[in-house]
Amino acid sequence: MLKGLIGRKLGMTQIYHEDTLIPVTVLELGPCTVTAVRTPDRNGYSAVQVGYGAAKEKKLSKPLRGQFAKVGVEPRNWLVELPCDAEDAYEAGQTFDVGIFAEVQSVDISGRTKGRGFAGNVKRHGFAGGPKTHGSKFHRAPGSIGACAWPSKVVKGKRMAGHFGDENFTVRNLKVVRVDAENNLLYVKGAVPGAKGGRIVVRVRG
């Protein structure tokens, strides 16, 4: 069985699960088509390339068009390689849907986090900041960034203001709450990186 699936984040909501209200993220995954298979003999590693979403053929590059034509698969607008076991035989054109998560307890989910632009230390690194009132003049500034004559430089990796978000991030060990194969939906407990409609990769844990 395939060890993951790709799709979109639909958003968050709450559902009653085992009589308690829990926060869940709803993901629309697949159906994903296998568009290429990497084998140890030819590529030196084992992986399956899967595609998601429909693409207009004229928007694709010539090499991609050739690849889809060769394996006889409808053009897809997003391709991702997922690792797989060498023994498992996959073929281009195979389709997988959320049914593969039916027996799965937990998953790792990767996505691109929301871009927050140039952010200060309070937002970016969770600094506490200072008092807002009572005559305080220290509000959201980072404070001291190092000692004086020694080392007479700022240490590398010092947490400072800068660009925050819009980076790849993986949340690990999210519990699978429900699998809705009919509507291609996967419910996981907790938050998932990225905005609504953002692309995400879900991998089976372990």
Added chain:
Amino acid sequence: MQRIHRLETDQLKDQVPEFSVGDTVEVSVKISEGSKTRIQKFQGIVIARKHGGLRETFTVRRTTGTGNIGVERIFPLHSPNLTDIKVLRFGDVKRAKLYYLRQKIGRAARVKEKRLR
């Protein structure tokens, strides 16, 4: 967004008894202690209904003892643990939230009964 909304409406209870702020209700709640489950009843005046859809909650207030110790419980309307809501008395009130009852003691903390014609 619309799809998420649809997923939520699927979870709503099909039938929720009609009751409004000011009514006296008896709420049955399933309580599980270890492996045992039992039904606990809580009776009082509904002083608020909040939020909407799946997240709708209501607050029930009752007074115990000599009538000056208030107990309030907030119930999620669509919780599966909420097995029954019985309306015992309809109240006639002019507020959406009866928080003023918290300041009243004894006979002043009553709600007029609604005359049904």
